[in-house]
Amino acid sequence: MGRMYDFFASHQLLLAPMAGVSDMAFRTLCREQGADLTYTEMVSAKGLSYANEKTRHLLDLAQGEDVVAVQLFGHEPGVMASQAAWIEQAVGDSLAYLDINMGCPARKIVTKGDGSALMRDPDLAARIVSAVRAAVDHPVTVKFRRGWAQGQETAPEFARRMEAAGACAVAVHGRFAEQLYRGSSDWGTVARVKQAVSIPVIGNGDVKCGADAAAIKQQTGCDAVMIARAAEGNPWIFAQAKAALAGEHPPVAPTVEQRIAMARRHARLLAQREGRNIVRMRKHAMWYMAGLPGAAAARGKINACVGVEDFDAVFDELLEIAGAHA
Numbered sequence: 001m002g003r004m005y006d007f008f009a010s011h012q013l014l015l016a017p018m019a020g021v022s023d024m025a026f027r028t029l030c031r032e033q034g035a036d037l038t039y040t041e042m043v044s045a046k047g048l049s050y051a052n053e054k055t056r057h058l059l060d061l062a063q064g065e066d067v068v069a070v071q072l073f074g075h076e077p078g079v080m081a082s083q084a085a086w087i088e089q090a091v092g093d094s095l096a097y098l099d100i101n102m103g104c105p106a107r108k109i110v111t112k113g114d115g116s117a118l119m120r121d122p123d124l125a126a127r128i129v130s131a132v133r134a135a136v137d138h139p140v141t142v143k144f145r146r147g148w149a150q151g152q153e154t155a156p157e158f159a160r161r162m163e164a165a166g167a168c169a170v171a172v173h174g175r176f177a178e179q180l181y182r183g184s185s186d187w188g189t190v191a192r193v194k195q196a197v198s199i200p201v202i203g204n205g206d207v208k209c210g211a212d213a214a215a216i217k218q219q220t221g222c223d224a225v226m227i228a229r230a231a232e233g234n235p236w237i238f239a240q241a242k243a244a245l246a247g248e249h250p251p252v253a254p255t256v257e258q259r260i261a262m263a264r265r266h267a268r269l270l271a272q273r274e275g276r277n278i279v280r281m282r283k284h285a286m287w288y289m290a291g292l293p294g295a296a297a298a299r300g301k302i303n304a305c306v307g308v309e310d311f312d313a314v315f316d317e318l319l320e321i322a323g324a325h326a
């Protein structure tokens with residue numbers, strides 16, 4: 001277990017798994033800005049077991065991507081275990097650990113018994129962890145929430161169960177599943193989970209700026225910090241968090257030109273993988289542009305973009321508008 005403490009001592013800042021967002025292009029940019037480890041988008045164990053190409057595609061790594069955590073979702077211990085073993089072979093040396101999703105509250109996930117539904121069935125959750133653990137050589141971790149039902153915090157007890165079942169670390173988001181993304185994330189949950197277990201704890205939820213990364217560590221004693229939404233269109237948050245953890249002054253915020261340049265690179269990295277059609281760049285483009293002059297008017301145009309040149313044309317216009325405002 002000391003090995004995981006060593007790992008997180010040098011991997012403090014984590015890009016969270018985000019379905020539809022944390023693809024290899026975005027992971028690359030976050031790593032460049034200082035994320036020590038990124039997670040793949042969650043992968044369906046069932047989908048993998050059917051050799052579904054789209055599902056397998058989620059496990060493609062970026063060039064030079066030398067460390068990644070893969071997140072698996074599902075609820076059948078046997079399927080989870082065999083697919084975890086398959087992932088271990090497929091991802092190879094870059095795999096840091098396998099994570100099991102027990103936090104996703106989306107209806108289409110929980111109605112199948114996956115994601116945060118497992119918080120309602122800790123026995124099954126524990127069986128999944130021990131089955132996966134027995135099937136792979138890599139460490140196995142679990143990501144979950146404060147609890148299932150609003151007001152009923154089960155995370156500390158749940159964390160203990162996962163530890164006993166063989167989890168090597170846990171990540172906790174301080175919202176109840178029933179809360180979805182409403183209200184705020186209770187960092188007290190992270191602190192109570194940390195008190196409850198002796199494995200490393202990754203703190204997550206509402207880390208919105210670099211200073212928050214230092215604050216959640218300080219307030220909860222967590223071993224690493226995981227950032228999701230605040231990184232959207234903002235890979236620089238990792239540089240800011242890195243400075244905050246080191247007690248240094250934050251780097252200056254990116255200029256309009258830097259934001260547009262990052263968006264252009266993002267589009268190109270996506271195109272390297274997906275070819276002509278990079279419609280999934282639309283949401284990223286909106287995030288990079290948020291708050292820039294002319295951004296609101298450009299939304300409609302972004303929603304019609306398909307290829308790199310289309311995005312470039314909108315970015316050119318935004319730069320012109322920004323120049324006029326300067």
Ligand SMILES: Cc1cc2nc3c(=O)[nH]c(=O)nc-3n(C[C@H](O)[C@H](O)[C@H](O)COP(=O)(O)O)c2cc1C
Binds near residue numbers: 042101104226227229
């Ligand atoms: C668009 C989106 C997709 C997400 N997908 C996943 C996922 O695939 N697996 C997972 O465990 N959590 C997923 N999450 C939850 C995040 O990993 C994280 O726990 C949550 O957003 C709280 O962190 P934040 O306040 O930094 O956003 C997702 C969140 C968002 C906003």
